[in-house]
Amino acid sequence: MQNLLHNLNEEQLAAVTLPAQSALILAGAGSGKTRVLTTRIAWLVQTGQVSPSGILAVTFTNKAAKEMLTRLSAMLPINTRGMWIGTFHGLCNRLLRTHHRDAALPQTFQILDSQDQLSAIKRLLKANNVDDEKFPPKEIMYFINGAKDQGLRADKIDPYNADERKKVELYQLYDDQCQREGVVDFAELLLRTYELLVRNQPLREHYQQRFQHILVDEFQDTNDLQYKWLKLLAGHGTQRGGVVFAVGDDDQSIYAFRGANVGNMSAFEREFNVKNLIKLEQNYRSHGHILDAANILIANNSKRLGKNLRTDAGHGEQVRVYEANSDLSEASWIIEETKNLIHDGASRSEIAVLYRSNAQSRVIEHALFSAGIPYHVYGGLRYFQRAEVKHAIAYLQLMDNPHNDSAFLRVVNFPTRGIGARSLETLQAAAEQYRISLYAAVPYVTGKAGTSLSGFVKLIEGVRFETQQMALPELVRIVLEQSTLLTHYATEKEGADRIENLEQMVSAATQFLSEEGYGQGSPAHLGAQSQAQSGDAIINQDGIEILDADAPLSTVMSPLSAFLSHASLEAGDNQAAASQEAVQMMTVHSAKGLEFNNVFITGLEEGLFPHESSSREHDGVEEERRLMYVAITRARERLYLSFAQTRMLHGQTRYNMKSRFFEELPEESLKWLTPKVQPGWFAAKKSAWDEAPLVGSDKALAQQISSKALAASTGWRLGQSVAHAKFGEGVIVNIEGSGNNARAQINFGSAGMKVLDLSIAKLEKI
Ligand code: ATP
Numbered sequence: 001m002q003n004l005l006h007n008l009n010e011e012q013l014a015a016v017t018l019p020a021q022s023a024l025i026l027a028g029a030g031s032g033k034t035r036v037l038t039t040r041i042a043w044l045v046q047t048g049q050v051s052p053s054g055i056l057a058v059t060f061t062n063k064a065a066k067e068m069l070t071r072l073s074a075m076l077p078i079n080t081r082g083m084w085i086g087t088f089h090g091l092c093n094r095l096l097r098t099h100h101r102d103a104a105l106p107q108t109f110q111i112l113d114s115q116d117q118l119s120a121i122k123r124l125l126k127a128n129n130v131d132d133e134k135f136p137p138k139e140i141m142y143f144i145n146g147a148k149d150q151g152l153r154a155d156k157i158d159p160y161n162a163d164e165r166k167k168v169e170l171y172q173l174y175d176d177q178c179q180r181e182g183v184v185d186f187a188e189l190l191l192r193t194y195e196l197l198v199r200n201q202p203l204r205e206h207y208q209q210r211f212q213h214i215l216v217d218e219f220q221d222t223n224d225l226q227y228k229w230l231k232l233l234a235g236h237g238t239q240r241g242g243v244v245f246a247v248g249d250d251d252q253s254i255y256a257f258r259g260a261n262v263g264n265m266s267a268f269e270r271e272f273n274v275k276n277l278i279k280l281e282q283n284y285r286s287h288g289h290i291l292d293a294a295n296i297l298i299a300n301n302s303k304r305l306g307k308n309l310r311t312d313a314g315h316g317e318q319v320r321v322y323e324a325n326s327d328l329s330e331a332s333w334i335i336e337e338t339k340n341l342i343h344d345g346a347s348r349s350e351i352a353v354l355y356r357s358n359a360q361s362r363v364i365e366h367a368l369f370s371a372g373i374p375y376h377v378y379g380g381l382r383y384f385q386r387a388e389v390k391h392a393i394a395y396l397q398l399m400d401n402p403h404n405d406s407a408f409l410r411v412v413n414f415p416t417r418g419i420g421a422r423s424l425e426t427l428q429a430a431a432e433q434y435r436i437s438l439y440a441a442v443p444y445v446t447g448k449a450g451t452s453l454s455g456f457v458k459l460i461e462g463v464r465f466e467t468q469q470m471a472l473p474e475l476v477r478i479v480l481e482q483s484t485l486l487t488h489y490a491t492e493k494e495g496a497d498r499i500e501n502l503e504q505m506v507s508a509a510t511q512f513l514s515e516e517g518y519g520q521g522s523p524a525h526l527g528a529q530s531q532a533q534s535g536d537a538i539i540n541q542d543g544i545e546i547l548d549a550d551a552p553l554s555t556v557m558s559p560l561s562a563f564l565s566h567a568s569l570e571a572g573d574n575q576a577a578a579s580q581e582a583v584q585m586m587t588v589h590s591a592k593g594l595e596f597n598n599v600f601i602t603g604l605e606e607g608l609f610p611h612e613s614s615s616r617e618h619d620g621v622e623e624e625r626r627l628m629y630v631a632i633t634r635a636r637e638r639l640y641l642s643f644a645q646t647r648m649l650h651g652q653t654r655y656n657m658k659s660r661f662f663e664e665l666p667e668e669s670l671k672w673l674t675p676k677v678q679p680g681w682f683a684a685k686k687s688a689w690d691e692a693p694l695v696g697s698d699k700a701l702a703q704q705i706s707s708k709a710l711a712a713s714t715g716w717r718l719g720q721s722v723a724h725a726k727f728g729e730g731v732i733v734n735i736e737g738s739g740n741n742a743r744a745q746i747n748f749g750s751a752g753m754k755v756l757d758l759s760i761a762k763l764e765k766i
């Protein structure tokens with residue numbers, strides 16, 4: 001046990017060994033919050049204060065949950081399976097599977113990811129003849145999810161005008177549609193579980209008694225419903241229930257746009273009568289200059305609970321700052337620096353490239369690829385979201401729950417089997433009329449359409465019958481073949497990759513079985529079979545004895561159902577690629593909780609980071625600043641910041657000013673690799689720009705300052721008047737690159753600003 005505790009400082013030790021009372025550990029980045037939380041679990045179990053099944057730990061991502069389990073297994077000589085460690089969604093999924101009857105769900109209910117949810121909403125709007133210009137599907141989705149995140153059902157919302165009344169009505173219709181199809185979205189997982197526990201006293205009391213210790217990481221990002229959920233499970237206001245140990249950092253609250261409420265921290269302190277508020281102020285992650293940068297930046301925020309961070313690690317290197325002419329040159333600089341780092345012995349997986357929006361990654365990916373440097377992009381298109389994989393998943397979903405209309409529509413005519421839009425309209429009308437699923441409505445369609453639709457139903461039934469006794473990987477293989485997905489892609493020009501992805505599903509299934517403790521041979525379709533129990537029996541409200549939703553999953557879900565939830569809930573990041581020696585690329589949001597020796601924060605430009613949407617939102621810039629704080633504090637030893645004067649995003653060239661965050665960082669911690677533009681000049685320009693929208697001449701001036709030298713080498717000069725066959729007359733505003741790669745930015749007046757390739761565009765000097 002000494003081993004467990006000897007790696008902790010005094011405050012950490014105090015936190016880990018607190019008595020069983022609710023506690024809040026409020027501390028900055030890298031101060032060991034996650035380490036404290038994990039060690040506390042081990043300590044509680046090892047000292048016999050609680051059995052593994054009395055632990056409930058909530059993490060923010062599946063990745064974090066896995067890591068915590070791995071660490072615990074290393075610390076504890078016992079099987080950690082009995083512990084419940086996961087995300088809110090993962091834990092709710094497990095509860096709902098076990099108590100599906102009480103929650104009024106089919107055991108094989110399926111989970112809609114946000115892509116599926118959006119298409120379900122589009123379908124609903126269409127079926128109800130709603131004008132999707134007036135009520136854009138995305139807006140409806142945000143409305144529904146926002147309401148659910150606050151724990152509100154449609155009948156609890158009091159609409160304040162006609163438009164909102166319509167939205168509330170659509171919310172209700174959407175919920176009815178999901179119920180009919182046996183599907184739940186992410187927010188529903190939580191709300192349904194919450195309602196189940198509120199309604200069902202024996203269940204509630206059972207879990208309140210069971211979970212003696214509830215531990216929550218990244219508490220600052222819980223939303224209202226999650227907080228209510230925790231309160232309920234912890235038996236707040238009752239004699240029953242465990243204690244909550246929450247760790248968080250108000251400065252890292254970055255999910256307000258998804259309903260996170262940092263106010264939950266003070267609410268928790270008050271409502272749980274927290275006597276133990278521990279602050280950790282020693283930072284173990286970052287060198288001095290990096291930490292100074294983070295501390296001084298975040299001091300610009302007004303609403304803070306207040307805390308500080310210090311380090312013993314020494315100043316270390318200064319933060320390097322680079323100003324690039326364009327996104328392309330920013331990328332080449334990253335490549336050069338990356339090569340230097342690797343040359344100096346850095347491991348590639350200890351180099352992270354962070355950006356504010358996913359759209360920024362493409363240029364950097366391309367540059368890394370061309371330079372032959374292996375990289376891994378997190379949260380890009382995840383494996384389970386690729387079109388071909390989604391198709392295969394849809395077939396599997398139909399095996400388990402043919403009433404999932406989204407899945408049905410996705411593949412009923414894919415690969416094509418002559419079922420046209422007309423036939424589907426007839427089918428949809430029948431389903432509407434009898435209020436049944438599309439699958440169930442097939443027998444009501446006659447004629448040629450009826451014949452082809454029945455053919456599809458026969459295919460699904462046939463495969464289901466054929467695979468009755470098969471194990472999951474075999475089932476997947478048969479589905480890939482019988483659905484003719486494999487042969488379909490074999491005829492496609494670029495189908496090889498897709499086929500490879502599809503075939504990977506067989507190994508994904510095999511790997512899944514072993515990770516989740518299913519026998520490799522257990523039949524994919526069978527439901528809750530062996531009921532090895534460690535928890536107590538619960539008698540539900542109808543006096544029926546039911547299972548405790550204890551691990552392993554195999555007691556509550558068939559391998560197929562479990563695999564399908566995994567596909568919706570897991571990031572689905574390709575683990576093999578992630579663990580390989582590769583440069584790590586991700587958004588700042590997904591870097592939360594992680595750390596790397598070397599970190600690049602790219603695209604530090606006004607409008608991008610801070611993001612332009614932030615100026616519209618209350619507290620927007622402060623949230624962006626917290627995001628920047630998260631980004632900076634991911635770095636251990638070396639931090640690089642960069643921005644570009646021009647950037648192609650979403651098909652448009654943008655002209656950018658450097659981020660205001662540069663003005664908020666301590667000058668002595670920064671090392672400018674490119675000459676820093678005079679602060680006076682910048683401030684004057686900035687106020688001029690703030691007043692007037694950016695127009696040609698101002699931008700031209702900004703460009704000239706740094707690109708004069710480059711221009712000289714190309715034979716063209718800044719300010720040169722030129723003529724172009726299509727755009728007419730213009731003036732060269734900026735030139736970058738050299739030789740065949742030289743590009744000019746030209747102001748063509750009414751035809752607008754264009755960036756043209758000098759070796760291709762036929763320009764005449766005039
Ligand atoms: P974040 O706010 O970014 O989630 P955190 O507060 O959760 O950070 P951890 O990730 O737990 O911080 O710890 C940061 C780093 O410091 C880790 O590498 C951890 O192993 C290390 N660390 C924490 N406490 C100590 C300690 N007492 N001695 C040595 N290293 C420590």
Ligand code: MG
Pocket residue numbers: 033034035593
């Ligand atoms: Mg952490």
